[in-house]
Amino acid sequence: MKKARLIYNPTSGREEMRRRLPDILQKLDLAGIEATTHATVGEGDATACAIDAVERGVDLIIAAGGDGTLYEVINGMAPLPNRPPLGILPVGTTNDFARAMNIPRNWSDACDLIIEQHKRPIDIGLAGDRYFINIAGGGSLTELSYEVPIKLKTMIGQLAYYVKGLEKMARLRPSELIIRADGVGEFHEEFMLFLIANSNSIGGMDKLAPDALIDDGLFDVLLVKKCNLAEFIRVASMALRGEHLNNPNVVHFRTSNLEVTSPEYVQLNLDGELGGTLPCNFSVLPSHIEIFAK
Structure with missing residues (x-):
């Protein structure tokens, strides 16, 4: 046994x-x-x-x-x-x-x-002294996953996230970020949010980082530049169809290590949970854990 x-x-x-x-x-x-x-x-x-x-x-x-x-x-x-x-x-x-x-x-x-x-080795993300298996991010919209009350999720399931998301849409604001990524370079401007994907499924959508792989030793990073609400909704609707990577307000790159800092107070979301605040260094731990999967 x-x-x-x-x-x-x-x-x-x-x-x-x-x-x-x-x-x-x-x-x-x-x-x-x-x-x-x-x-x-x-x-x-x-x-x-x-x-x-x-x-x-x-x-x-x-x-x-x-x-x-x-x-x-x-x-x-x-x-x-x-x-x-x-x-x-x-x-x-x-x-x-x-x-x-x-x-x-x-x-x-x-x-x-x-x-x-049937075991399969997968990458794990390290964010400061915390680990994540799927997604890390920051920006006001990424906060909704840990702000949805447990009782509401129990009552109405995933609909609870949409309810909370609509509530936060009107209060979206950009944050000044400095992002330094190995092999890519530096970005310093205002962004609506940033997402660091270890897999291709984020927030119930499988087209947000369509080419992300769990075992390639790389993150897929998405940055949404400062834009108005109408432009942001357009990016979100394109993301549902997997067409957002060509939008001029979206920056996409791959890296195994990046540092994100900000002069502002920016909370981190790690796999849907509150993961501290910036600054933070994010790195890939290749084939770090085996899971049972095909």
């Missing part, structure tokens, strides 16, 4: 995990995976549990929840020298990273990926 630690968020995805837990444990057990469980109870709890699981020498860790749960588990595993493979059960609201990796939303199909033990 393989030993696993199943770390799950009981409030994710309209509390689906709470209902599915007995079926998941039975399916894993029949396949030779004995899982102990831990229900997260607050910020940082999944990180502490992941550290404990690694130190106890489990054969694999399973993160069940949304992108926030995955972010915390990654931050527990990534700094440690011995990292077991990671399974993902995407039962959250958006599940950006699982979508990028084609991990099924159906819990039973996602369990099958873990049971089949």
